[in-house]
Amino acid sequence: MNKPEHIDVQVEVVGASIVFRPLGEIDLGRAPSLRMQLKEAQAKKSERLIVDLVNVPYMDSSGVATLIEAMQTARKTGARLVLCGLQDKVRSIFEIAKLNMVFTIVPGLEDAHGA
């Protein structure tokens, strides 16, 4: 039971953006896998990293911490990090932690490409 949990992620390049789409719940067990895959995506140095959370029904502060780290990396490299597709439970943690004003959060993928 010591093997880290994996989270599946779809990654696609759309113009100057990378769309990063995790599939499933993000918690303490899966956050390390998410972190590693986010680093790989950011190493491709796109202008914009869109994290599409449409298929993420739940996220705890481990997932939020991973996204904060990704945002800090993006700022260092001059890239934009945009979140979209937040379900209610996921949006709730951003609001409780008052991070909805820190991240660029838009409703859907179409909006994210222009954010």
Added chain:
Amino acid sequence: MGELGTGAPAMKLELLSQPRLLSAARALVSTFAQRLGFDEILCGQITLAVDEALCNIINHGYGRREDQPIWMSIWAVERDEATANGQEAGLRIVLEDNARQVDPSTIRSRNLEDVRPGGLGVYIMREIMDEVLFEKREGQGMRLTLVKRFDSTRPHETEGAEASEGGGRR
């Protein structure tokens, strides 16, 4: 009104300190809260608070060791039952562990304006729940009591940007 949840717990569960068990614990708490009558938003928030508490025990209490015990006890008082017994209605969840003890008074807040990874767990618990009480258990380990009442207004309160951190638990 009497204290919410006295006597034997409605449920007592022992689980190991493994992150992959969090989803099962969340499902249990969510279902319990839902059947008790909390709305969908509150069920989600209560579940998040318990998840954060378990993460803290696993991460900071046990230092990610996966073979350690965590005990979760749940007391539930429905509205009708509360009226009849003179108790408060809601949910009381107690988490106990054998992890290293910390002085509860050192579990303090950090400013949310300091945006950085980590350190949000206790803040989230305190934002959501009506009571968050850390205690040392007799002998070894810690006890965390989380209470959510039906008449609570906490989930809609957003003032106070202080997050708890310290004592190795955050």
